[in-house]
Amino acid sequence: MTLFKTKGSCAVILLAAVIFTLGYNFAFFQNVAERYPAPDNLAFYISLAVFLVSSIAFFLGLILNKYTFKPVLMILFPVAAVTSYFMNSYNVVIDSTMIQNSVMTDSREVFDLFSPRLLAYVVFLGALPAYVVYKLPLVCATPLKEIANRFKFLGVLLLAIVANMLLMSEHYTSFIREQKDLRYYMNPLTVVYSSGKFVDELLSTELSGPRTPIGEDAHITHIVGDKRKVVVLVVGEATRADHWSLNGYERLTNPVLSTENITNLPAVSSCATSTAYSLPCMFSSIPFHDFRLSAAKREENVLDVLQRAGVNVLWRDNNSDSKGVADAIAFEDFRSPDVNPLCDPECRDVGMLSGLDQYIADHPQGDIVIVLHQMGNHGPAYYKRYPKEFEIFTPVCETNQMEECTREQISNAYDNALVYSDFFLGSVIEFLRPLQDEFATAMFYMADHGESLGELGLYLHGLPYAIAPEAQKHVAAFMWLGDEKAAKMHDELATLAQQELSHDNYFHTVLGMLNVNTKIYQPQLDILAPANGAH
DSSP states (O other): OOEEOHHHHHHHHHHHHHHHHHHSOHHHHHHHHHHSOTTTTHHHHHHHHHHHHHHHHHHHHHHOOTTTHHHHHHHHHHHHHHHHHHHHHHOOOOOHHHHHHHHHOOHHHHHHHOOHHHHHIIIIIIIHHHHHHHHOOOOEEOHHHHHHHHHHHHHHHHHHHHHHHHHTHHHHHHHHHHOGGGGGGOTTHHHHHHHHHHHHHHHHHHTTOSOBOOOTTOEEOOOTTOOEEEEEEEEESSOBGGGOGGGTOSSOOOTTGGGSOOEEOOOEEOSOSSHHHHHHHHHOSSOGGGOOHHHHHTBOOHHHHHHHTTOEEEEEESSSOOTTTTTTSEEEEOSSTTTOSOBSSSBOGGGGGTTHHHHHHTOOSSOEEEEEEOOTTOSSOGGGSSOGGGOOSOSOOOSSOGGGSOHHHHHHHHHHHHHHHHHHHHHHHHHHGGGGGTEEEEEEEEESOOOEESGGGOEESOOOTTTOOHHHHEEOEEEEOOHHHHHHTHHHHHGGGGOOEETHHHHHHHHHHTTEEOTTOOGGGOTTHHHHTOO
């Protein structure tokens, strides 16, 4: 058996590491420069470049041999190219959460993200280097010589890494302890690590078997004369709280809701910064400080508990999907004009209300919970998220390449999408209002996560929670409890606006709204418990 000729393989590995460092790590060095300004830190920039080259070469030296050399590099260059594009364009990082988002992205979202600039990255930084690697001749040496020399190569690299860090130990002490977030920008090391972490989480979920039941004692104690309940749970998309006029934003982004008798919840924190994590977290009983996606997917959620208690549960989706939350309940996809009557060609959230009156009529027994998962403010193509008549704030960014737009244009498009979302939420209330004679009606809105609109050079969402800005974690939320109940409980509900809340409250508040009795219900986490006099 023969392997690569040592000098040739090590030279190519080193060259590849240099190319990755200089051609695919602009975002890394840009963020470093913001923390360590030039010209005082030029020596540290050079040191970091040496560190990155050595680290990438060390990693490649461990995994590349005759059989893996071409396949790995032919995959790694395109992956690093796409990673570089998103880091450079939106200043996002590719951790396991972002890998999860990418895997769950549907064709509509992919089209929103596509651009000529992305194509250029894929062709020139991805396909072209991969083709060069494919055409590279492989020269072989004896196995023992290759192994011996590969160990020498790795030893030199390790020595270079250690010596480099010791020479600038003061800088690296600060870099490692205080700037931990910068490691997320190291391309392609981070994307490889994140992919491995994602696969590990995926396998731990897939191999775990059936979901663990929770709330097996769940039941509803009905009182004679009480009306059946119809509750609509609206899951918002990428709605940051500080852009709601209900929360003091200077623009009128809530013209409809501001006229309704709602209970606004201005201080709500999400449990994640992406739909793939925050949606399962919202509906899970697992608290934020213990939450792991793999654990949540192995366990039933609040909708399963409601269904077990005898509630009719329906999920309607105009986003990508339910991220596994609605796997065991009735699910309807409203992303197609075959189902959604309001597509132009974007299928609108308001279309999810179509036929709901018939659904209610078809379920004459038991309470009803309807979940509406919005497209909402899904970026980066905010200008697509609303019909033209809702374009109140101009000029708007009419491209998914945010670097071509001003901050004002991006905010204008985002705020217009909020105005349309406000119209949709008002339409949900108008749908429920005529039902009040027959049913006890309510609506509970909460967004899954926020959104960055260029602050600190950040766009979209999905940053690791520990380093994410408030714009990605502080989300909009409110309740409408029916005109009669809201009027009776006005003073009690007004106190809710003072509470610091989070997605941890969602599970128990939903159970409380439906009067579901179960041991897993925690009244201290039910937002409405103080207003209802629960203990």
